[in-house]
Amino acid sequence: MADYYMNGIKVRFSIADYASDPMVMAITAIAEDDEFDAVLSVNIGSSIGNGTLIPRNCTFIDTNNNPTAVDFLRSIGAKQYERFGEPVYGYSGFCCYPLYEFPDDLLREMDAEGYEKHCKSYGGAFLMAQRRMNAEMFGADLFG
Numbered sequence: 001m002a003d004y005y006m007n008g009i010k011v012r013f014s015i016a017d018y019a020s021d022p023m024v025m026a027i028t029a030i031a032e033d034d035e036f037d038a039v040l041s042v043n044i045g046s047s048i049g050n051g052t053l054i055p056r057n058c059t060f061i062d063t064n065n066n067p068t069a070v071d072f073l074r075s076i077g078a079k080q081y082e083r084f085g086e087p088v089y090g091y092s093g094f095c096c097y098p099l100y101e102f103p104d105d106l107l108r109e110m111d112a113e114g115y116e117k118h119c120k121s122y123g124g125a126f127l128m129a130q131r132r133m134n135a136e137m138f139g140a141d142l143f144g
Contacts, residue, residue, distance in 0.1 A: 002076075002109060004029075004076060004110075006029050006038070006068075006072050007068060007072075009031050009032070010031070010032040011029040011030060011031055011032065012029075012030050012032065012111075013027060013028065013029055013030070013110035013111045013114075014026075014027070014028045014030060014037075014111055014114055015027055015107060015110060015111040015114030015115045015117075015118055016028075016114055016117070016118065017117070017118050017121045017122070018043040020043065021043060021045060021046050021125070022118075022121035022122060022124070022125040023046035023053060023054055023056075023121075023122050023125040023126060023129065024041070024043045024044075024045070024046050024054065024059060024060075025041060025056070025057075025058070025059040025118050025122075026039065026041050026043070026059070027039070027040045027041045027059060027110075028040065028041075038066055038069075039062060039065075039066075040059075040061060040062060040066055040069050040073070041059040041060060041061060041062060042059075042060050042061070042062040042064075042090075042092070042097050043060075044060055044090040044091070044092045044097060045090070046125070046129065048083065048088050048090070048099065049088075051133055052083070053126060053129055054099070055081070055101065056118070056119055056122040056123075056126075057101060057102050057103070057104055057107060058081050058099050058100060058101045058102070059099070059100060059102075060090045060097040060098070060099050060100075061073065061097060061098050061099075061100050062097065063095075063096075063097060063098065064095045064097070070098065070100075073100055073102075076106065077102070077103055077106045078100045078101065078102045078103075078106065079100065079101055080098050080099065080100055080101070081098075081099040081100060081101040087099075
């Protein structure tokens with residue numbers, strides 16, 4: 001397991017889902033001495049526009065409350081997610097949040113158990129979201 005240092009402080013990670021939307025991955029950095037934690041992600045929904053859902057290994061990054069998060073995430077191997085060659089952002093109020101993509105092996109290294117639970121939750125939520133979209137588009141649940 002790799003050591004991670006955020007702003008000069010050794011941290012470990014917790015990966016979970018947001019209760020209100022299990023498709024959205026929550027990432028928290030926790031200081032080694034448990035003195036503080038910083039939620040790096042933000043829950044602004046699982047849609048990235050035009051009926052496209054957020055990939056399971058992606059999350060919006062809370063650059064409003066954690067302005068150094070992007071530099072840190074890049075340093076450990078995450079990158080900004082692109083769609084059609086353009087970076088994807090989510091918006092809430094006056095804030096703009098970049099969508100970041102994490103390699104699966106990095107997420108497993110950060111918190112294997114948490115990431116596996118997220119993958120299972122994501123799968124079920126993704127299926128339900130697909131059913132909802134089909135019902136809206138075609139007037140019926142094609143999977144039911």
